[in-house]
Amino acid sequence: MLKASTSASSRIDAVSDPARGRLTIFLGYAAGVGKTFQMLTLARDLQQRGIDVVVGYFEPHARPETMALAEGLETIPRKTIPYRGRLFEEMDAEAILARHPTVAVVDEFPHTNVPGSARSKRWEDVSVLLDAGIDVLTTMNVQHVESLNDEIWQSTGVRVRETVPDWIVKQADEVVLVDLTPQALLNRLERGVVYAPDRAQKALQHFFRESTLGALRELAMRQTALAVRSRVENQVQRVDRVDRVDQVGQVDQVGPVERVAPERLLLLVAADASSAALIRRGRRVADYLHAECAAVYVAKTPEMSELPRADRQSLERQLTFARRLRIETRVLVGSDVALTLVSFARVYQATQIFVSREERGGLRMMLGRGLIQRIVSLAPDMQVTIVANRGVRRRAVSS
Amino acid sequence: MPDLRPDPEALLRQAEADGRGRLKVFLGYAPGVGKSFRLFDEGRRRHERGEDVVVGAVALELNADLQRVVQQLGAVPMLEAGGRRAVAVDAVLARHPAVCLVDDLARDNPAQATRPKRYQDVAALIDAGISVLTSINLEEIDEQQPFIEQLFGRRSAETVPQSFIDSADEIVVVDAPEDPSPLGEIAGSDAQAIALAALRERALLLAADAVQRQLDDYLRANRVDASWGTQERILVCMTPRANAAAMLASGRRNADRFHGELFAVYVNQPNLTAEDRSALARNVMLARAQHADVSILDGHDPIAAILEFARQRNVTQLYVGHNLRRTWQTRVTGSLLDRLIRRAEGLDVRVFPH
Numbered sequence: 022m023l024k025a026s027t028s029a030s031s032r033i034d035a036v037s038d039p040a041r042g043r044l045t046i047f048l049g050y051a052a053g054v055g056k057t058f059q060m061l062t063l064a065r066d067l068q069q070r071g072i073d074v075v076v077g078y079f080e081p082h083a084r085p086e087t088m089a090l091a092e093g094l095e096t097i098p099r100k101t102i103p104y105r106g107r108l109f110e111e112m113d114a115e116a117i118l119a120r121h122p123t124v125a126v127v128d129e130f131p132h133t134n135v136p137g138s139a140r141s142k143r144w145e146d147v148s149v150l151l152d153a154g155i156d157v158l159t160t161m162n163v164q165h166v167e168s169l170n171d172e173i174w175q176s177t178g179v180r181v182r183e184t185v186p187d188w189i190v191k192q193a194d195e196v197v198l199v200d201l202t203p204q205a206l207l208n209r210l211e212r213g214v215v216y217a218p219d220r221a222q223k224a225l226q227h228f229f230r231e232s233t234l235g236a237l238r239e240l241a242m243r244q245t246a247l248a249v250r251s252r253v254e255n256q257v258q259r260v261d262r263v264d265r266v267d268q269v270g271q272v273d274q275v276g277p278v279e280r281v282a283p284e285r286l287l288l289l290v291a292a293d294a295s296s297a298a299l300i301r302r303g304r305r306v307a308d309y310l311h312a313e314c315a316a317v318y319v320a321k322t323p324e325m326s327e328l329p330r331a332d333r334q335s336l337e338r339q340l341t342f343a344r345r346l347r348i349e350t351r352v353l354v355g356s357d358v359a360l361t362l363v364s365f366a367r368v369y370q371a372t373q374i375f376v377s378r379e380e381r382g383g384l385r386m387m388l389g390r391g392l393i394q395r396i397v398s399l400a401p402d403m404q405v406t407i408v409a410n411r412g413v414r415r416r417a418v419s420s
Numbered sequence: 421m422p423d424l425r426p427d428p429e430a431l432l433r434q435a436e437a438d439g440r441g442r443l444k445v446f447l448g449y450a451p452g453v454g455k456s457f458r459l460f461d462e463g464r465r466r467h468e469r470g471e472d473v474v475v476g477a478v479a480l481e482l483n484a485d486l487q488r489v490v491q492q493l494g495a496v497p498m499l500e501a502g503g504r505r506a507v508a509v510d511a512v513l514a515r516h517p518a519v520c521l522v523d524d525l526a527r528d529n530p531a532q533a534t535r536p537k538r539y540q541d542v543a544a545l546i547d548a549g550i551s552v553l554t555s556i557n558l559e560e561i562d563e564q565q566p567f568i569e570q571l572f573g574r575r576s577a578e579t580v581p582q583s584f585i586d587s588a589d590e591i592v593v594v595d596a597p598e599d600p601s602p603l604g605e606i607a608g609s610d611a612q613a614i615a616l617a618a619l620r621e622r623a624l625l626l627a628a629d630a631v632q633r634q635l636d637d638y639l640r641a642n643r644v645d646a647s648w649g650t651q652e653r654i655l656v657c658m659t660p661r662a663n664a665a666a667m668l669a670s671g672r673r674n675a676d677r678f679h680g681e682l683f684a685v686y687v688n689q690p691n692l693t694a695e696d697r698s699a700l701a702r703n704v705m706l707a708r709a710q711h712a713d714v715s716i717l718d719g720h721d722p723i724a725a726i727l728e729f730a731r732q733r734n735v736t737q738l739y740v741g742h743n744l745r746r747t748w749q750t751r752v753t754g755s756l757l758d759r760l761i762r763r764a765e766g767l768d769v770r771v772f773p774h
């Protein structure tokens with residue numbers, strides 16, 4: 022193994038609370054790429070090194086080779102939950118807590134629990150385990166990352182319903198890419214390795230096309246690269262702090278990690294559904310830039326009398342969605358939208374303002390009123406971005 | 421929306437028809453991530469499915485698991501001289517399997533060998549219609565050497581040109597946690613951890629670029645025109661009076677942050693003054709200095725020309741200048757910015773006032 026030419030005297034421990042468990046996500050781009058297999062391989066490896074590992078949840082649809090890997094590991098029985106006259110099986114987080122292993126293996130991170138479960142999402146169950154100091158190995162596909170929802174839709178035509186908020190994915194201590202070429206995956210599918218034959222045919226016709234798979238695979242690679250970089254940058258910051266104390270590190274010489282002035286993004290949200298795309302895009306850009314991000318709505322009056330009741334509910338949904346992605350939200354009051362927005366942007370020290378293409382009344386109206394022009398002229402020191410409507414870019418060549 | 425995507429098998433058939441073997445590369449970011457395991461595991465699976473697989477090259481030291489697989493598959497003994505080992509190309513050609521496994525692609529051959537490098541032997545096998553599965557680490561790619569030197573203070577002695585990796589039909593990333601223990605108890609310095617992460621990021625991005633290129637080729641071959649690539653691509657629209665320096669600097673910074681690409685264009689119009697022309701020439705120089713891919717467009721309708729270019733290059737973000745002084749023209753017809761924003765529906769438009 023290559024050794025780094027520079028060295029710091031000691032390794033610094035976990036980024037956050039050292040008592041919290043470590044989260045490792047095996048990231049794939051489709052069913053059948055081998056996420057569970059790779060996760061269980063690591064679990065077995067840890068077990069052989071004498072670490073206390075249990076299987077907290079593992080999908081029973083697995084292939085024989087995968088099943089064989091799980092056999093030597095202790096499995097915590099699933100919990101049975103009745104719902105509408107049927108019985109559903111879910112992970113038993115409480116039983117895992119009681120058993121308190123060092124490491125728990127939990128398949129399918131984005132899974133939604135059946136109603137009646139203690140928590141509605143499996144990632145919430147996992148958070149409980151992490152809080153209790155249990156390390157967790159889990160699996161997910163890139164299309165389940167919330168902020169990628171529009172990009173996935175744009176490049177594959179598939180709208181994914183079960184998503185995991187980005188801040189949850191970002192908490193992972195390790196994201197490991199599980200890669201397989203689309204050709205190999207399609208072969209597996211045809212041989213019936215991934216799904217039973219009738220389901221395989223359906224999947225082949227829809228989700229599992231080489232071009233769709235290629236686009237998702239590329240996203241998974243870029244997402245993993247982003248996770249790797251984010252962690253390195255956190256580490257460099259920590260090293261910087263330590264350097265100031267004991268002056269031992271020479272990590273500056275490593276080079277490729279650049280430091281730029283922090284950016285702050287401000288999103289102008291409206292009551293219509295296009296704001297969801299604005300919020301996701303803002304989140305994504307903020308993540309790449311390591312920027313703070315806030316979202317505001319500008320109301321004409323404190324009572325929001327300009328909005329019909331239904332729109333007020335729609336706006337509330339948008340703001341809730343933003344908060345779910347860990348974007349701070351504010352409702353500002355002012356009769357002049359541009360002026361109110363830009364004044365707040367100054368207080369917030371925003372470097373960029375993001376607005377949606379379709380505001381109430383349509384883009385034409387907005388341009389007609391000169392809202393974008395007004396924002397640009399009031400905030401010449403900030404960058405104003407009109408966010409794309411990402412549903413419209415797929416079209417055919419006339420050949 | 422009608423489904424325009426083609427038969428996914430088309431490309432495979434096309435590739436199999438030309439009589440050449442297929443090259444599949446397992447790319448790792450550091451020794452020990454499990455490339456050889458993945459390579460031989462795929463060889464074993466193919467063998468079990470009835471494909472004719474032989475081993476052409478193995479590392480000197482194999483663990484027990486890998487030794488078993490190599491025995492099961494059968495190896496063509498390697499040539500050895502002066503402490504170096506080479507694939508016995510003639511023997512493999514005579515045996516002519518469907519698939520040959522060649523671990524450790526970057527090795528040099530013994531001095532007296534026909535070809536100095538192992539990857540050249542692999543090329544000979546591919547030409548003869550034998551498919552090859554092989555493995556390499558990022559640090560063994562020739563073009564990565566300046567980066568490797570920056571990280572580790574030295575270059576790798578044996579390397580493979582990037583173009584050979586790019587010629588692969590398939591590239592698989594073999595990723596692994598940098599620290600194999602989720603407990604984080606394995607010792608190692610921060611500098612080392614950072615260097616490893618930098619290698620890992622580079623390997624992932626290199627593979628992502630390869631996947632994107634293959635996807636583009638696939639879509640072009642199948643006459644599908646769509647923005648499938650997921651890389652961010654920034655297009656800076658230069659006009660004589662725009663603050664091109666700020667736009668380009670920001671474009672470069674963002675392209676780097678997003679691991680994306682930077683383009684810059686201006687539209688050649690007949691009514692430009694001499695002053696405008698020299699301003700544009702200056703901007704083109706600035707763009708080249710920021711390593712932007714610069715193009716000059718022609719067209720009566722500048723907006724249409726810009727948007728057509730953006731569509732062809734799968735641009736995701738458009739940077740445009742905006743004159744803050746409203747003239748009588750803009751009051752009557754709406755500014756260029758308004759019209760551009762209206763028509764650039766599928767793009768993020770970032771406005772730079774001047």
